[in-house]
Amino acid sequence: MPAIVIGMAFFSAGMVFASETRELNIWTWGIYCPDFATTSFEAKYGIKVNCTFYHGNEELWAKLHAGHEGVDIIQPSNHMIHRFAKAGLLEPIDTHKIPNYAGLSEGFKKADYNIVNNRQYSVPYTFGIMGLAYRTDIIKEPPTSWGALWDERYKGHVGFSRNPVDAGFATAKYLGMDIAKLDTDIDAKLKTIKAKMRLLNPLLLKRFESLEEMKNLLATGDIWITSADDGMIHKMQLDGQPVEFVVPSEGCAAWIDQFAILADAPHKEAAYLWINHLLSPEMASRMIQKIGYMVVNKDASEALPADLAEIMTYTDAETRRLVPYPTLDPKTSEKMVKAYQDVRGE
Amino acid sequence: MPDAGKRVWRQTGWGRKIFGLYVAAYLGYLLLPLVILVLYAFNSSEYLIWPIKGFTLRWFAEAFSDSRLLKATGNSIFIGLVTTFFSTFFGMLLAYGLVRFRFRGKRLLETLNILAIITYGVVSAVSVLLWFHALGISGGIWPTIIGHTTFIMPFAVMVIRDRLLNFDMALEEAAMDLGANPLHTFRDVTLPLIMPALLAAALFCFTISFGEFLLAFFLIGNELTLPVYLYGLMRFTFTPAVNAAATMIISLPILAVIIVAIFFRREVRSLY
Amino acid sequence: MPDGMMDSSKTPASDRRGPGPAGSGGMVWLVVFPAAFLLVVFFLIPMFVALRYSVLSTMPFFDPDPSYTFANYIRVLTEPIYLRSFMRTAGYAVTASIISLVISYPVAYYLARRARRGALILLVMLIPFWTSIILRVFSWKIILGSSGIINFLLKTAGLIDLPVQLLYNRTGIIFGLVYTYTPFMILPLYATLGKVPRELLEASEDLGRNKIQTLWRVTLPLTRSGTMSAVILVLLACFGDVLSAQMLGGANTLMISSVIFETFMGGANWNVGSALSVIVFGTLLLLAAVLTWLGREVEHA
Numbered sequence: 001m002p003a004i005v006i007g008m009a010f011f012s013a014g015m016v017f018a019s020e021t022r023e024l025n026i027w028t029w030g031i032y033c034p035d036f037a038t039t040s041f042e043a044k045y046g047i048k049v050n051c052t053f054y055h056g057n058e059e060l061w062a063k064l065h066a067g068h069e070g071v072d073i074i075q076p077s078n079h080m081i082h083r084f085a086k087a088g089l090l091e092p093i094d095t096h097k098i099p100n101y102a103g104l105s106e107g108f109k110k111a112d113y114n115i116v117n118n119r120q121y122s123v124p125y126t127f128g129i130m131g132l133a134y135r136t137d138i139i140k141e142p143p144t145s146w147g148a149l150w151d152e153r154y155k156g157h158v159g160f161s162r163n164p165v166d167a168g169f170a171t172a173k174y175l176g177m178d179i180a181k182l183d184t185d186i187d188a189k190l191k192t193i194k195a196k197m198r199l200l201n202p203l204l205l206k207r208f209e210s211l212e213e214m215k216n217l218l219a220t221g222d223i224w225i226t227s228a229d230d231g232m233i234h235k236m237q238l239d240g241q242p243v244e245f246v247v248p249s250e251g252c253a254a255w256i257d258q259f260a261i262l263a264d265a266p267h268k269e270a271a272y273l274w275i276n277h278l279l280s281p282e283m284a285s286r287m288i289q290k291i292g293y294m295v296v297n298k299d300a301s302e303a304l305p306a307d308l309a310e311i312m313t314y315t316d317a318e319t320r321r322l323v324p325y326p327t328l329d330p331k332t333s334e335k336m337v338k339a340y341q342d343v344r345g346e
Numbered sequence: 347m348p349d350a351g352k353r354v355w356r357q358t359g360w361g362r363k364i365f366g367l368y369v370a371a372y373l374g375y376l377l378l379p380l381v382i383l384v385l386y387a388f389n390s391s392e393y394l395i396w397p398i399k400g401f402t403l404r405w406f407a408e409a410f411s412d413s414r415l416l417k418a419t420g421n422s423i424f425i426g427l428v429t430t431f432f433s434t435f436f437g438m439l440l441a442y443g444l445v446r447f448r449f450r451g452k453r454l455l456e457t458l459n460i461l462a463i464i465t466y467g468v469v470s471a472v473s474v475l476l477w478f479h480a481l482g483i484s485g486g487i488w489p490t491i492i493g494h495t496t497f498i499m500p501f502a503v504m505v506i507r508d509r510l511l512n513f514d515m516a517l518e519e520a521a522m523d524l525g526a527n528p529l530h531t532f533r534d535v536t537l538p539l540i541m542p543a544l545l546a547a548a549l550f551c552f553t554i555s556f557g558e559f560l561l562a563f564f565l566i567g568n569e570l571t572l573p574v575y576l577y578g579l580m581r582f583t584f585t586p587a588v589n590a591a592a593t594m595i596i597s598l599p600i601l602a603v604i605i606v607a608i609f610f611r612r613e614v615r616s617l618y
Numbered sequence: 619m620p621d622g623m624m625d626s627s628k629t630p631a632s633d634r635r636g637p638g639p640a641g642s643g644g645m646v647w648l649v650v651f652p653a654a655f656l657l658v659v660f661f662l663i664p665m666f667v668a669l670r671y672s673v674l675s676t677m678p679f680f681d682p683d684p685s686y687t688f689a690n691y692i693r694v695l696t697e698p699i700y701l702r703s704f705m706r707t708a709g710y711a712v713t714a715s716i717i718s719l720v721i722s723y724p725v726a727y728y729l730a731r732r733a734r735r736g737a738l739i740l741l742v743m744l745i746p747f748w749t750s751i752i753l754r755v756f757s758w759k760i761i762l763g764s765s766g767i768i769n770f771l772l773k774t775a776g777l778i779d780l781p782v783q784l785l786y787n788r789t790g791i792i793f794g795l796v797y798t799y800t801p802f803m804i805l806p807l808y809a810t811l812g813k814v815p816r817e818l819l820e821a822s823e824d825l826g827r828n829k830i831q832t833l834w835r836v837t838l839p840l841t842r843s844g845t846m847s848a849v850i851l852v853l854l855a856c857f858g859d860v861l862s863a864q865m866l867g868g869a870n871t872l873m874i875s876s877v878i879f880e881t882f883m884g885g886a887n888w889n890v891g892s893a894l895s896v897i898v899f900g901t902l903l904l905l906a907a908v909l910t911w912l913g914r915e916v917e918h919a
Contacts, residue, residue, distance in 0.1 A: 030582060055582050062885075156783060160869070204869035206786045210582045219393040220765040222786060241393075344872065345699020361829070369728045372721065373742060376801070379757035380746050382767075386760060395765040432652075440653035447646045455650065458657040464851055464906060467858010468875045469895045472882050473664035476892065480667050480678075496660040499653060508809065528645075549744070557750040560860060564882065573750040580756060580865070592753045599748045 023048040024270040027060065027068070028075040029257065031291045032125075032278075041277050047270045055210065056163075064089060072265040073274065075125065078113040078256040079327040085116040091261040092119040097272040100279035100297070108296045113324060114258060122258035123275055126231075126293045129254045129314075129322060130166060132246040133218060133228035146174035146248045148225055155203045159217055159226030162207040164340035165333055166253075169325075170227050171196050173250045180326040190339045197343045207344070218243055231293030234311050238292065247314065251321040256296075288312070380596065387589035405590035415591050418575035421487060422556050425571060429494040429555040434548045436495070437502030438540070442532075444503070445510045462500045468560055470497065475564040485567020493561040498554050502547040509543035510536075665899065672892035690893035700877065700894060704901075707873040710788065711856035714795035718803045718852050719845075721796065726807035736808065743801055755794050755861050762790060762866075786868030794862030799852045806851065810844025811837070846913025853909075854902050874898060 033051035054060045057080050084090050095101045114122040161167050169179050171193045205223050208214040211232040217223045233245040259275045284300035390400035474493050521531045559573040579588050674684045694700050729736035761767045762784040769781040822832040863873040881891035
């Protein structure tokens with residue numbers, strides 16, 4: 001009889017331990033794990049948050065394949081969700097477990113990019129527009145088109161992304177192509193794109209590897225005009241730098257970073273709590289102010305302080321020119337990489 | 347010839363001064379980036395614009411709380427110490443063997459030794475990466491130590507060999523005539539005489555290993571050394587926390603030099 | 619390999635003496651074994667590994683049984699990016715080496731003539747190396763940038779209106795290379811200059827020559843091969859330097875070292891990268907051999 005009691009005691013104790021340990025492991029971009037979020041989360045739920053950073057979607061893909069034991073949340077961009085979901089990496093999301101999901105801006109609630117086989121695999125978090133930026137004190141007439149990068153007057157002071165796909169998209173947009181349909185007829189299209197890019201070579205000062213690098217190059221005045229993500233430019237403006245962001249007239253791509261839970265995540269309940277926490281109006285608001293990118297929470301984006309609202313509000317005309325960052329066929333991406341390398345080498 | 351030194355410098359009162367000024371200018375040029383580095387660690391703005399906006403200590407706080415930075419520094423120190431030990435020790439052995447003996451394969455070793463120094467660069471680093479890759483060894487601390495030792499040891503060989511060539515073998519021969527065996531001769535006669543060279547070589551080796559980037563980048567795998575971590579930071583973060591970290595790191599040897607200068611004034615003067 | 623880097627003005631002890639103390643022969647190998655092992659296994663063999671990968675079609679982890687091919691070499695020799703960046707790098711290397719020599723020689727000369735203080739100064743020169751070269755090259759961004767110190771001074775002095783572009787172009791890279799490698803030139807120059815016997819210099823002056831003539835007629839010829847070694851060291855090092863190009867270079871300054879670096883940094887074609895490495899390495903060896911032969915010492919009466 002005592003044996004059975006002791007046995008049951010151990011059994012139930014085991015069950016308690018079998019439920020999730022109080023921690024959460026996140027792989028994300030460098031800016032999505034600020035102290036104010038982790039501290040408030042840990043205080044509220046008693047769950048420790050561990051963040052590891054990556055700097056690119058392909059890097060995330062490679063890292064996951066190298067081994068991701070214990071990882072709960074990842075934050076790929078919208079165009080990667082299909083690839084990740086089809087590879088069986090992601091857990092379908094139950095949006096009912098995220099009360100703050102209701103507070104998302106309407107346009108983001110239902111989207112092609114996070115739905116695979118009628119199931120939703122990710123929740124949008126932030127978005128960033130990949131457009132133009134320039135020094136307002138050096139370039140007097142505001143540029144409106146991608147063509148401004150090719151302007152001879154700025155020779156030797158133009159910046160461009162080193163990412164082959166981003167650079168390709170910018171050039172393609174300038175040429176009037178539909179970047180969502182880039183896969184069709186890619187070889188012919190790449191020929192035109194390459195020719196255009198080659199014209200840019202003598203005007204370029206630097207192909208920057210990261211937005212941080214771009215930020216400094218623009219701030220020091222080494223470059224006067226460049227391709228850029230809007231969030232970084234907003235941050236610079238908040239810092240008092242004389243820069244301005246432009247949504248080019250030909251249109252441009254916008255990425256939407258997502259929350260996704262790994263299929264084999266050990267702390268799924270904690271993951272839902274974190275996602276809900278970051279999507280709360282308060283956290284969203286603070287995040288927007290910290291990183292300069294828009295969080296998709298409706299209340300937060302509408303309740304911005306005046307100075308930020310002025311910088312970060314886009315007109316309807318501008319929003320209509322945006323294209324969600326499209327998913328490309330891996331072969332297309334490979335070709336774009338090779339094309340860009342050829343252009344770089346000349 | 348008591349005034350030999352003077353004769354070589356004859357007619358160069360002002361010539362010598364200009365010379366000295368030039369060398370001082372060169373040292374200034376060498377140290378300038380260091381000064382800038384430390385200065386910007388206190389910059390309240392994170393942009394690399396001159397002049398400095400304001401004064402702040404927040405980057406130091408950030409650097410201190412960066413666990414990866416501390417880990418990377420620790421790794422660099424460990425790798426540096428182990429590399430120094432093996433480089434100096436094996437280098438001393440090789441130098442001794444090359445100077446005192448004739449043997450088959452000596453020419454080959456001398457050539458390899460020099461080539462390792464001359465051809466050090468991205469090509470060497472990449473080749474070692476390929477070799478470890480072929481062996482199925484993924485990166486880590488020990489592959490980095492092996493890589494570092496292989497390429498830094500030749501420097502130690504150079505320094506020690508120079509010293510060995512320049513002292514009289516008669517001392518060694520005398521010791522052996524008196525009945526000491528080669529090992530004892532080495533320990534009691536040679537070793538003390540080459541000790542300055544050994545110390546110089548060790549210092550040299552540690553300095554090189556600590557700041558080395560290329561080999562570490564390719565061989566360190568999932569770990570970090572300080573230069574590798576800093577490179578990653580520079581590509582993606584760019585805040586002066588990097589400067590703060592660097593300032594903390596170089597403050598140690600600088601402090602050491604200052605202490606030596608103040609407390610060992612007499613010994614330092616005798617060097618003149 | 620000629621004695622350029624080694625003691626050239628004294629007969630090496632090893633040539634003066636025969637085999638060392640009794641019981642040598644086998645014992646020597648015991649002594650030099652660890653160093654020899656490292657040099658052969660981790661320096662020499664990797665070269666052959668690179669050679670092997672350069673003639674394979676893919677890396678073994680993609681296809682365990684790849685075929686042998688010259689396709690990688692053909693790519694390297696025909697695609698313009700490789701030849702262009704190589705020639706560009708050669709240009710930078712030569713420029714940087716010449717500038718380094720001009721800057722370093724007087725410093726090395728001064729250090730060699732003032733033996734004790736010279737050693738102290740060398741120690742001071744070692745201090746910056748405690749900070750990784752990365753950081754010091756990085757700091758040049760603050761000095762040379764469009765909003766940097768130099769442009770600030772030029773603007774304040776009223777000498778320029780628009781900033782001078784000193785970074786992210788050829789100027790920036792040469793600056794970085796010269797900065798990185800002058801210490802590596804000063805050291806061997808110092809060593810070789812220090813070996814010129816005082817007596818010879820004094821004899822020369824007794825003959826009535828002034829300092830410059832002594833330099834030209836006595837010092838330079840005697841240190842010819844030592845100087846050439848120092849130049850070779852820096853010249854070759856520039857080909858393998860990655861940091862100056864990555865941090866201070868721009869869109870149109872692609873160096874062959876960056877091409878190799880980026881190939882192996884990411885998942886690009888390692889076989890082509892190996893072929894590139896083999897070719898670059900071979901060229902550098904050839905260059906070093908030719909230059910050493912050119913700089914060999916002429917026997918002096």
